[in-house]
Amino acid sequence: MAKYKTIKKKSQGLYKEKGSKFFAYAFQLQEKEDVKQYLEQIKEEHPKARHICYAFLIKEGNEEYYIANDDGEPNNSAGMPILGQIRSNGLSHVLVAVVRYFGGTKLGIGGLITAYKESAALCLTEDNFIEVEPQTNITFTSNYETMGLVLAVIDKNNLDAKIEHLENRASFQITTELEHKESIIALFERLEITFT
Structure with missing residues (x-):
């Protein structure tokens, strides 16, 4: 089975827009069951967060297993932009979760899409990419x-x-x-x- 590109270690980034804060975290996954553990960890770190949106992708051969979750944000405004960043970097076995704290000003669907996309991009940097054997x-x-x-x-x-x-x-x-x-x-x- 071919090597795949993933991240070396947990990484994070912070994006701010109109008072809202978006804390982004990326984790390397061994298997999809790891997702629950990492999300629980984030919930413990951010108990007052309004939204914890996420996406993960695991490629095995020609098969893809992914989930994109908007966690109460408008449909496809959070999970899919996060997933798009994972895909655009050609990554596999990666979870990206973005914690949003509302800043008092609504961003609109376009603003949310941009914010979640940029947040994910901040924690997915090339210096943290690695090729590994399955x-x-x-x-x-x-x-x-x-x-x-x-x-x-x-x-x-x-x-x-x-x-x-x-x-x-x-x-x-x-x-x-x-x-x-x-x-x-x-x-x-x-x-x-x-x-x-």
Whole structure:
């Protein structure tokens, strides 16, 4: 599978128009389930925000998965302009969320479109772009008797793993480049583990 362009790290920008403030945030996504976590984080940082509009895009091969959310702003005045900035930069696996604080003067639909577009552009800068290989997660559980063997395979192959200790077993999540998924699964198949 081909590389894709995304962002290296979280970035932000601030756009002001007629007293309104638009705080824009960009996040790299591993999977679409990451979106909820990042939006909750923004809501905690901005509990008094009037609107948190966002868009994200994940490309996998010829398929695109995206959502553009106006969060109460007029239809297509926020989410689509944000999505347009993600697309115009050729990005994938990116979430951009824009928090709006109303400044007392209505901007009109055209003004909102411009404000959300410019806000997104401020947090999507070329110096933060990177090309990466598609990633995937491999998850499985192991009983504690075979955990030492599992850890030895992880260590020997220098794998990126998260471990959660459960009552009578451990749960593992290994993140790897998509092209290596099958070979990594093969490393563990001879052990007594359960892929989930």
